[in-house]
Amino acid sequence: MKLAVLGAGAWGTALAATASARNDVLLWGRDARQVEALNRLRCNTRYLPEVTLPEGLRVVDGFDAAVAHGREGLIVIATPMAALREMLRALPDGLPVLWLCKGFERDSGALGHEVARAERPGVACGVLSGPSFALEVARGQPTALVAASDDAALAHAAVGAFHTEALRVYTSADVVGVEVGGAVKNVIAIATGIGDGLPQPGLNARAALITRGLAEMTRLGLALGARADTFMGLSGLGDLVLTATGDLSRNRRVGLLLAQGLALPQVLRELGHVAEGVYSAATLLARADHLGVEMPITQAVVQVLDGRCTPAQALARLMQRHARPEN
Secondary structure (H helix, E strand, O other): OOOEEEOOOOOHHHHHHHOOOOOEEEOOOOOHHHHHHHEEEHOEOOEEEEOOOOOOOEEEEHHHHHHHOOOEEEEEEEEHHHHHHHHHHOOOOOOEEEEEOOOOOOOOOOOOHHHHHHHOOOOOOEEEOOOOHHHHHHHOOOOOEEEOOHHHHHHHHHHHHOOOEEEEEEEEOOHHHHHHHHHHHHHHHHHHHHHHOOOOOOOHHHHHHHHHHHHHHHHHHOOOOOOOOOOOOOOHHHHHHHHHHHHOHHHHHHHHHHHHHOHHHHHHHHOOOOOOOHHHHHHHHHHHHHHHOOOOOHHHHHHHHHOOHHHHHHHHHHHOOOOOOOO
C-alpha cells in the first residue's frame, strides 16, 4: 500500500519507519533542512536519535508530492494538534485521512474529529491512537493501537497498513471515546508526574490519581457521547497507564519537573518537545465546565500550570475534598 505520513516528529517518523517494511511510504517534513538531514544521516537526530531509518523509507519536503503518493492508498497526519486544522485545509477535497494527534484544539476547544467535521464535512476520517511511545514502536517492540473511524473501510485500511507481528491494530467506531481518552490522559499524566516528584505521596497516591483520572475521563467522554467500554480499552485505560507511569512520557516529565520547583517556561525549555497536556489542560477544563462535568484532578493541574498554586498545595486540596460515593 502507498502511504503518506505528514509530519516528521517522533511519532510520525516511528510509524513511517515501521510501516515502510511492508508498504511504499513517503514521510513528509515541513522543514527542508530537517528533511535533508534525515535523508543524509538516515536518522531523526532531534526526535529519535537512537533509531536508524530503514533504507526503504523516503523522506520529502514537497507537500503536493506526498499527498499525491498517499491518495492512492492512505494519508496520515502526524503533526501536533495545533496544526491539524491547517493540514486538513491543505488536503484536496474528498480524500480520506487519519491523524495521530491527541488533545483539544486550543482556540476552539474541539477534538480532532470535530475539527475535521468543520473543515471537511462528509469526508471519511479517523484517528490512530493507543498506548505507544514512539521510540518503542520504532524499535519494533510489541505495541497495540486502535484505529477509530465512522467509516469501517478506513479503519480496516489502517489495519492493513500498520498491523504487523510487532504492532497490533484493533478497530473501533467510537471516535469520540478514543479521542477523549487520548486527550485527557495527557493531563492526568502531568498530575501523576507531580505526585511522583513530590517527596511525600508514594505509590498509593499514584494509583489513586490514575484511577480517579480514569473516572474523570469517562465522565467527560459520556457527556460528549462516547461509549463507556471504550475507556476500559487501549485508548482509555491503556494509554492512561502508559503515559502516567512510563519514563518516556513527556507529560509525566512535565509533572516531575514542576514538582521539583521549576517554573513552566523552564520546564518546557528543558523538555524540548511538545507535551500536549500543557496546551490542552485549560481547554479541557473549560469544555468540562461547559458540560457540567466535574474534573478536580484536571482543575488542580490547570491551577499548577497557571501558577495559582504549588504542586504540594494542589495535591493537598485534592486530598481535602469531601468524602463521597466512588461511583
